[in-house]
Amino acid sequence: MSPRVQGLFRTLAVLLFWLLVWTSAAALAGQELLLPSPAQTARKLLELASGAEFWLTVGRSVLRVLTGILAAVTGGVLLALLTHRSPLCMALLSPLMTLVKSTPVASFIILALVWLGRNTVPVFIAALMVLPVVWANVSAGLRGIDPGLLELARVYELPRLRVLRRITWPSVRPHLRAALRSALGLGWKAGIAAEVLTVPALSIGKRIYEAKLYLETTELFAWTAAVVLVSLAIEKLLLRLVGKESTHAGTE
Amino acid sequence: MLELNEISLRFGDKRVLDGCTLHLQKGEHIALMGPSGCGKTTLLRIALSLQVPDSGTVQRKAGGLAAVFQEPRLLPWRTAAENVNLVLSDREETLPEARAWLKRLELDDAGDLYPAELSGGMQQRVSIARALAASPALLALDEPFKAMDSALRERVMGLTAERVKDTALLLATHSEEEAEALGCRVLRYQDGKFV
Numbered sequence: 296m297s298p299r300v301q302g303l304f305r306t307l308a309v310l311l312f313w314l315l316v317w318t319s320a321a322a323l324a325g326q327e328l329l330l331p332s333p334a335q336t337a338r339k340l341l342e343l344a345s346g347a348e349f350w351l352t353v354g355r356s357v358l359r360v361l362t363g364i365l366a367a368v369t370g371g372v373l374l375a376l377l378t379h380r381s382p383l384c385m386a387l388l389s390p391l392m393t394l395v396k397s398t399p400v401a402s403f404i405i406l407a408l409v410w411l412g413r414n415t416v417p418v419f420i421a422a423l424m425v426l427p428v429v430w431a432n433v434s435a436g437l438r439g440i441d442p443g444l445l446e447l448a449r450v451y452e453l454p455r456l457r458v459l460r461r462i463t464w465p466s467v468r469p470h471l472r473a474a475l476r477s478a479l480g481l482g483w484k485a486g487i488a489a490e491v492l493t494v495p496a497l498s499i500g501k502r503i504y505e506a507k508l509y510l511e512t513t514e515l516f517a518w519t520a521a522v523v524l525v526s527l528a529i530e531k532l533l534l535r536l537v538g539k540e541s542t543h544a545g546t547e
Numbered sequence: 548m549l550e551l552n553e554i555s556l557r558f559g560d561k562r563v564l565d566g567c568t569l570h571l572q573k574g575e576h577i578a579l580m581g582p583s584g585c586g587k588t589t590l591l592r593i594a595l596s597l598q599v600p601d602s603g604t605v606q607r608k609a610g611g612l613a614a615v616f617q618e619p620r621l622l623p624w625r626t627a628a629e630n631v632n633l634v635l636s637d638r639e640e641t642l643p644e645a646r647a648w649l650k651r652l653e654l655d656d657a658g659d660l661y662p663a664e665l666s667g668g669m670q671q672r673v674s675i676a677r678a679l680a681a682s683p684a685l686l687a688l689d690e691p692f693k694a695m696d697s698a699l700r701e702r703v704m705g706l707t708a709e710r711v712k713d714t715a716l717l718l719a720t721h722s723e724e725e726a727e728a729l730g731c732r733v734l735r736y737q738d739g740k741f742v
Contacts, residue, residue: 443616450597
């Protein structure tokens with residue numbers, strides 16, 4: 296059996312184990328209102344997914360959060376380039392990023408609700424959560440570029456674009472991948488949390504809020520499952536965009 | 548081609564170079580010799596504008612530069628052929644030329660291998676192939692032939708000597724044999740200068 300098939304079986308076995316734990320816990324609870332079973336959740340998810348409104352809701356939430364994440368990735372990379380070149384900018388920006396990372400997301404959501412429209416808050420919050428992570432990782436990547444390779448580029452007078460493509464990007468890319476891996480889930484969850492508090496029309500957050508309000512626990516679980524599935528899909532998609540990990544001593 | 552005038556440099560309390568002057572013409576080959584840590588590599592780095600001296604001037608005429616450092620400095624994410632091609636056009640059309648240089652360095656089968664898949668000596672030969680492929684006006688070599696057995700070293704030195712006939716060459720070495728094989732005028736370290 297190939298290692299890949301073995302890995303697949305192991306993943307399935309782990310999944311099965313936790314589904315069994317969940318099923319047993321639901322059976323022990325004995326009430327769908329307290330804890331719906333995986334089957335009940337899946338049934339509800341399928342029922343929701345059969346309507347066009349579900350996809351419209353998911354689509355709008357994804358669009359909001361993805362806009363925030365992409366803005367944060369672009370901003371984080373640009374700011375990292377800036378602070379890498381300017382110690383003054385680094386000194387100014389570094390405490391701000393620490394502040395953003397340590398402030399509770401709920402505080403930002405409430406503040407943003409005062410400043411921005413309810414449709415923009417999830418975009419802003421997702422961006423705010425992702426930005427410091429991307430900035431910190433890309434900065435680490437830039438600091439980690441082998442100075443010997445940069446000297447080589449100087450000696451051979453390599454064009455700037457070639458240096459960017461062949462030295463800078465491959466050195467930074469593993470750090471950007473790591474940043475995306477840890478920040479995407481964070482951004483997505485924060486974005487949905489912002490939706491729960493701001494309840495914009497056609498949003499997963501609003502549906503979660505309503506499910507809570509009307510004690511629709513199964514629907515709450517179904518929407519949460521949808522959030523997890525979409526999160527996984529976005530992570531796979533964005534990591535694919537950034538490129539595959541190489542088996543050699545780096546990536547390109 | 549290269550003029551280093553009155554170069555001085557200290558590392559902390561240690562004065563490494565003290566008013567060192569060196570002029571190198573086109574086609575002239577100079578070997579810098581002296582004990583380890585005396586400043587051979589430092590002077591090479593100053594000549595390549597990788598290090599700024601405390602005082603003195605560096606003048607270099609326009610023209611391509613190339614260097615073989617003590618360590619190979621290959622891009623770990625590019626194959627051997629792509630590493631050589633980096634200093635050519637970095638496009639597909641010059642890849643055969645890069646492969647031809649690897650072949651001359653007896654690395655026929657290494658073109659598609661990554662640096663991590665090559666031995667230290669092979670990596671160093673890739674870096675020599677890269678420097679020779681660049682057709683520089685000034686070539687700096689910093690102990691380039693170590694990590695090679697004597698027969699191979701002789702062949703690689705012969706190839707290098709052939710290629711650098713019209714090139715200004717600055718070699719840092721401990722080996723009289725290398726200096727001789729490359730037709731170098733030897734300058735030895737003495738009181739912060741190479742004379």
